Amino acid sequence: MGSAPEASELASPAQEPLIGRLPDAVLFYWQNRPVTAAAFLQDALRLAQELPDATHMVNLCRDRYAFAVAFAAALLRRQPCLLTGDHSRLGLAALAERFPGSFAAVNAADCVPLPTCPVRANGETPAIAPPVPMIPASRLAAVVFTSGSTGAPVAHRKLWGALVARSRAAAAQFTLDAAAPCAIIGTVPPQHMYGFELTVLLPLHAPAASWCGPAFYPSDVHAALAAVPASRILVTTPLQIRALLHAGSGLPSLRAAISATAPLERALADEAEQRWHTPMLEIFGATEVGSIASRRTLDGEAWTTYPGVSLQQAADATMVSAPWAEPVELADRIEALDAGHFRLLGRRTDLVKLGGRRASLSGLNRILTELDGVTDGAFLVPDDLNERVTARLMAVVVAPCRSPDSILAELRGRVDPLFLPRRVICVDALPRNELGKLPRQALQALVARLDRPA
């Protein structure tokens, strides 16, 4: 079970420390005080002894520090962390069924359909720093998920060596300086790959300390930035950049602001740079490959790949290779400019992206058409999905005996809230062509016709 090392782990002598920082280095800001590497290690070692025997840990901690402690403890206990953004009952029940013998690490009294273990931590630096454990680079540290075209999530494995290598690569990419450690204020959940890499893993191996208090609303971000010393790096998303700019008032001095999860409009980047007097950077990545490139948005469309990451063009797809990571096919289409630079051509059309989450359109359609009483149906993605904050998907359904409300209610447990249709429209038939295909324009025209007042 959980304590049996994988065969690959025994075969490889390579090891990486759990923490690559000095014992008194600040790794996190938690409950308004700095937490040192020694304190974090002490908390992780203590929790590792309290964890139940299990195969996997579903890390549901919302508190970023509790999340980090739980992740480290699970790593020590050889319990890979399952990271999911779907915390719905149905989603978690499906995860528990797929990974039998797993439990959930929680930092609040959450009601979840699997055994739980509360995560306790105190963040206090011990009198004597414990020795830092070495972890085989080949140990499976985390499993992350993307939505697949079958409607079921696809699992992606992250080895410890890959995560450490990427943290070091990020430190080089953003020239983080050990002589002047930075404070990271992340607005992205730790379960999201971008948040996991930049706000949980980075402090373990790079000169950075991550803020673990609230950082969702503009006022939270203001308070967080004011609470940490310079140099500050804001790790966020286009949505939150927009909200921060709309909320008005300047920000304390920043060393950089970093955006990911969706393309950052040039105008927004320009406004952010002018208002905040800081470079507005973007990271390009994906759940299955992590962060692989960055750019300053205003410098143009060329992305610079992280050190150690290489891209190979194969037929229609791009493969990404990196230390300790299996080559992965990229979901976006790119054009290589030279060995270290590329530009994005676009996304494969089956993918829908919203609020940092990704879904497969065919997967969504499959979930829809598998509902009882639904004879045909399709999701429609508005053209301006990523330009208009209030834009969401809609669903057009053929279901003679069902109401739109009942269909929506049933989708709720099965579909990420962000991808729930804002409208469910019942029709007699979908405008399929003679091949049975549903041209997007025909579906759009049908909806436009229905919307036109009679």
Place this chain on the structure above:
Amino acid sequence: MTELGNSASQTLDGQTAPERAVAELLVNTLQLEVAVDAIDPDMRLFGEGLGLDSIDALELALAITRAYGFELRSDDERNQQIFASLRSLTGHIEAHRTK
């Protein structure tokens, strides 16, 4: 109930005047496909009920600041209570509004 019971648009179906104002803010800000009257004060706003999501929460926070003059903070557990329903959100707004 209200004295204006003969006017269909003002029967309020249980909404108080401040609740109706917040319901209007919700529908207009988020461009929801529901009638303002149709939002039951006890209906859940996130997840079930109105089915709002995290993008909506951020957008709503900006609109609340513009309309009522105070800023929302995420003090975790309490925040879930505030956003639980139209009634709880309105109660929070009425207690903290500066305009």
